[in-house]
Amino acid sequence: ERVLVPRGWKKKPVVLLFTVCRPGFFKASPHSPSCSKCPPHSYTLDEASTSCLCEEHYFRRESDPPTMACTRPPSAPRSAISNVNETSVFLEWIPPADTGGRKDVSYYIACKKCNSHSGLCEACGGHVRYLPQQTGLKNTSVMMVDLLAHTNYTFEIEAVNGVSDQNPGARQFVSVNVTTNQAAPSPVSSVKKGKITKNSISLSWQEPDRPNGIILEYEIKYFEKDQETSYTIIKSKETMITADGLKPGSAYVFQIRARTAAGYGGFSRRFEFETSPVSVAASSDQSQIPIIVVSVTVGVILLAVVIGFLLSGSCCDHGCGWASSLRAVAYPSLTWRCGYSKAKQDPEEEKMHFHNGHIKLPGVRTYIDPHTYEDPNQAVHEFAKEIEASCITIERVIGAGEFGEVCSGRLKLQGKREFPVAIKTLKVGYTEKQRRDFLGEASIMGQFDHPNIIHLEGVVTKSKPVMIVTEYMENGSLDTFLKKNDGQFTVIQLVGMLRGIASGMKYLSDMGYVHRDLAARNILINSNLVCKVSDFGLSRVLEDDPEAAYTTRGGKIPIRWTAPEAIAFRKFTSASDVWSYGIVMWEVMSYGERPYWEMTNQDVIKAVEEGYRLPSPMDCPAALYQLMLDCWQKDRNSRPKFDEIVSMLDKLIRNPSSLKTLVNASSRVSNLLVEHSPVGSGAYRSVGEWLEAIKMGRYTEIFMENGYSSMDAVAQVTLEDLRRLGVTLVGHQKKIMNSLQEMKVQLVNGMVPL
Template sequence: LPSFHLSLPVCPSFCLTETVMDTRTATAELGWISFPANGVRTMCGYDENLNTIRTYQVCNIRFTVRDCASIPSVLGSCKETFNLYYLETDRTVSEGIKGVEYWANAPFLKVDTIAADESFSQVDFGGRLMKVNTEVRSFGPLSKGRGFHLAFQDLGACMSLLAVRVFYKKCPSVVQNFAFFPETLTGAESTSLVIARGSCIPNAEEVDVPIKLYCNGDGEWMVPIGSCSCKAGYEPDNGNVCRACPQGTFKSSQGAGLCQQCPLNSRSTIEAATLCGCRNGYYRGDMDRPEDVCVPSAPRNVVSVVNQTSVLLEWHPPRDTGHRDDLSYNVLCRRCHSNERRACQPCDDSVAFVPGKRGLKDTRVEISKLRAHTSYTFDILAINGVSNKSPYPAQQLSINITTNQAAPSVVPIMHQVSSTSRSFSLSWPPPEQPNGIILDYEIRYYDKSQSSVLNSSVVQSEMPNVVLEGLRPGTGYVVQVRARTVAGYGAYSKEMLFQTLTDGKWLAGVCGGVCVCVCVCVPDMFSGPTPTVTFPTLSEGHSSPGVKIYIDPFTYEDPNEAVREFAKEIDPSCVKIEEVIGSGEFGEVYKGRLKPVGKKEIPVAIKTLKVGYSERQRRDFLSEASIMGQFDQPNIIRLEGVVTKSRPTMIITEFMENGALDSFLRQNDGQFPVIQLVGMLRGIASGMRYLAEMSYVHRDLAARNILVNSNLVCKVSDFGLSRYLEEDTSDPTYTSSLGGKIPVRWTAPEAIAYRKFTSASDVWSYGIVTWEVMSYGERPYWDMSNQDVINAIEQDFRLPAPMDCPVVLHQLMLDCWQKDRNARPKFPDIVSMLDKMIRNPASLKAGTNNVAPGPSHHPLLDRGAPDLSRVSSVEDWLAALKMTQYRDSFLGSGFTSLPLVTQITAE
């Protein structure tokens, strides 16, 4: 209950009082209990306005009361006061009626001794105007629920209690600063301040919080804190009402502003509009303000002129550019297999645009190097601040053309297959764009030391290979080739140098910029004619000599057979488990020791299969061992063996001291020079090149699945994702609209959309790993959701370069993230690029984007030109190259004779 007041107060107009009792309105006996019973009497009297009231009167002494101050001798016994008491109760009024004795001894609490503020004059109640006093007292707070009793105690004088009014105060409900505050009771004391929390009125929003007012002891609101204001689409009306903007107007932001009329070429068809939408054919850009006018952005009247495999496009600018002066044009090229737009795909990077295809200021572009007899669609986009708001086809103008016949493209490269002192055999892949049926090839060659292209020799071949004969021993020849169709010859390939063998001598030769080959002739070691030495062909898409092809263990009728074939069974007594280092998909991962019989003890990582597994879980668990056991490469995690004949079932691998690459980088943020990071990336790329050569697609290449040993060697691990592709999951890292697990942030768009997993999709993932390494383990795409990542990639968003990342490395990432998977580099290309960066550290400075030009060099030939004329063994040859320290490595690898040395590959 609130505190109560006794008085006849005068309140301000904004103060509310609730009256509990007012004796002035009583017209009959009040029925109050008095003690002693005959000491108090009720009588009719008059108030100060001569209104008839019911009063209580007591006179216990029979002398006239004078001003106490005028009778000094009786000061101690003269009384002008009475006492006010109250008593709380938990009972109703009817339950609370008791005898006089109870009330005489009840535990009343004293409120105050009440005295008049001046003396009374002797008056007659017969109608004379008398002077009365009104006193106000407060008491409380009250805690009992039923109510309270009041008691008035006479102290010995004649007195009349004319009227009693009991009331409490409250602050009324109010709307202030666009916030509503409810009716609030005052505090117990006159100085109390009661906090009232406010809430914004309809269609208003908070500006400052908290929103509150204070209710003081007099029932007045004071000290406003916080406020609300009308939200966007609503304007203030009559001070504390937020009114919706009518149709044809808008208000774009919260605040005190008023609704505005829609700008030119826009409209609002609903109330409370925050933005006026542009009319059909008009647009507003992201950077434009809501009050800016809408303008058009479509080019007009495109005209094309086709000349064989070139096309000239011209067009007119938009009819009206509005107030904008930032107009430019982009030209999009798509190659189509039919007339349907869905059958089109982006043009190859080889297509040439003059003066360019982006940011054109002129309304003209010439496009060349298209494919013959091919349909193309060109979209011309007028780009300005509003272009991205324009839906197809309003923003862009499209035209379809079909090219005419053209000559074939350039043959990309040639390989030397074999060589003698008088001839060599060459082969080459067909042109990437034959533009028809290849009729034949023309090969042009000349002696580099004595001739020039003006007096070269020419031969024809119907096949993509040729044997050039009648050559001079020990001579370098420059060779070019071109293809011919019914449209004529294409351009010659780039010049490449090939070397014949020298009679009776050893030579070091160079295969024109593609690979380095050791050309050997051994006349004194063989009887008979000079032997023909065959060189390895290192062409893209072929595995290196000796590399096996991966076999999927799930193709076995009994998966256990694959485990027996590819994984070594280890006696569990040789395995010692030491400590838990993590948990995997199927159970705990431990650090331990492996002590094979007769061999040195080594540290190992041990994956275990948890108790209660199903047969399918056991099969899936061991499938990773069946996969891993097929690999043997320094940058692939090495399988030591498995334990399948006792429990727990284990997979045992080499131990990697520094754990997962992502966490290792986060723990060592900024601690490594860029060239060391590139070295780590080179190791990962080397491992992935090996997997690609084995026709194995990883599907889950990420920094978390790269392990790092104590020498900072990075090794590819975790070969178990293939099993996830048949299962659904709620893991946010692995989602797919088609069901199953896919690591979205690391996966190429074609793999997400169509489950098209290839080495090209692994290259995309490698680009993400490169970004993770250069950002020291930052999460790709930060806190974006998987669906936002998918949408962003579809809209050609790519991750920006991490801090201090060399431009050349970010360009490598962007190449890996090409939407056209055929345009992405292959892993051998990536290894080659990283090798060039390592050999040329200047290219790794932040802000540079150049790798040292020139062909790749073989380390055996970077040491100068040794005298190889007198060597007769591998040891002599290494000595001539000043590489005797590699003798054991060569012999241990099987290169025990000079003819075998000729089979050395770049690996």
């Protein structure tokens, strides 16, 4: 095509040539000097095309330049895994294998609530919160909170990009099915005032929107406005109460919270109500009443003190009579016993007053040692429910306990569906002491009510065999489960297990209970990978425990899991439980390895006393190993508290990137084990003999060809070296590295002679 410059121009006419693009090429602008080939996944069949059409199943956004290749929606995300924590679910996945040729990939989470009976699902609704968000996710993880308890959910994780909305085909997503656990109820949202007098206020309220189980009771906290440090707690099983003994014409603030088997929910917002004013005449008539009341009260207390001194030898044989008498007058609603106190329970309502925190909140229960009861049967029946033997069906034996067999079976209670349980039986021919010790575990377990503590269903004491019935944990003990599934879980899943254990231990610590035998073998795990602390009471009787050893101060304790002060001075506290928790962390991250390997108990005691600490497990995040070391501080006051441990693990779960930094392989060996003579020089005569001994003989030739021809050379091998040598299987890597670590640990015997 020729274009001539107009005649009026003085310059020489210029002839411009424009090329016509043939099929397969295009010219986006008429001013472009040449044609361009159609970008990938696009075409044109006509001449002089200004753009190219996208191939089938490929698309282009309006904002995409015509020179950009046509793209398609991404494939589904891969390898999605979940971690359930009560009514929260953490999801993590791997990006799609095919991004569709685009970089603007994000993720969308669809949530469905499913009925386990009908199989039908419905959208979750607006009550579920997504952290950080439900749509437009750039990172490959998300947490859902405020889910319903004991509910089946399906989460669909879909990868989308700029052309996903143009795709008429089916959505590409990966789905994850989870079942939430029990959880505390949501806050009470609506409170109504009823009858109001000059000295009382009546209230009623609605059950929480999400009870998450059966409401066992409500706790009502109230105080005079601007007097928050002096308040009163009322506990009620009904959704109404009357607060009396109030001042006329005064404003009072009320807050209410509900409790289920999972514990207390949060307090409601503050509701303010005012009592009726008193008339002037009535006020003058009663002006002398407070003086009279105070005088009478002081007289009664003085009388109680005198009587207490006279009867001081009658309380528990410890001379606590005057104090008991004084308490009885000051707090008549309490029944006092030697060694513990227990609030007298009103079936419908309980009230207790607090001033500046001098009396413990009733919502925070305190552990009561069953041994303080003169009659052990009284403790059992106070804390454990009696079950008819006819309600229990024993199906099979799954293990042996200290006092008899452990079985699985089913429990059918009136008005409830049949469900699986674990049953501990007391063997025939037991002594009365064995029966007392056996039921002692139920007396302890029955006081606990937490999703990470094994739940006691009840006991059978009125017929034989005597039984303890608990919830059934499908995957059994944690140490055995981890050994069977070596290397099968993500770090997030392992941290989720550790978080559950720490949460259970925080609950026990808050109640004032010291476990003394916290170890992976005493943690049970269910099909949802929820870990629950178990083995109460019987953990005090360690005579038959293969892990227990006698100490110099007498008695048997599990040396490898026990804090130094507990070994040396039998000083068991929550801080010593924290030490044991650090060992459990090490067990979990090493998939059930035996702590300190084959070192003797005496070796362990001596090495720990001299500063040796277990090295980091393979591929362990640095943040987790640092937490282990914190738990193993020699000064027990320097160790973290369980609430701090739970908080730290929650932060790690919310920020998975913080778990990507691993402990440097070269620093895995403790400082006690370096700069000493070559490892294993006398243990194996050759590299081949060593590899054969650990059933890794297939790698002998590879080691020799790469210069690892002596045990001295092998001792310096790192994980990176193994990968370079072609040892790619995680199980083989762990076996070789752990064998080398064991040989290094054996140096302790030569360094710390006993």
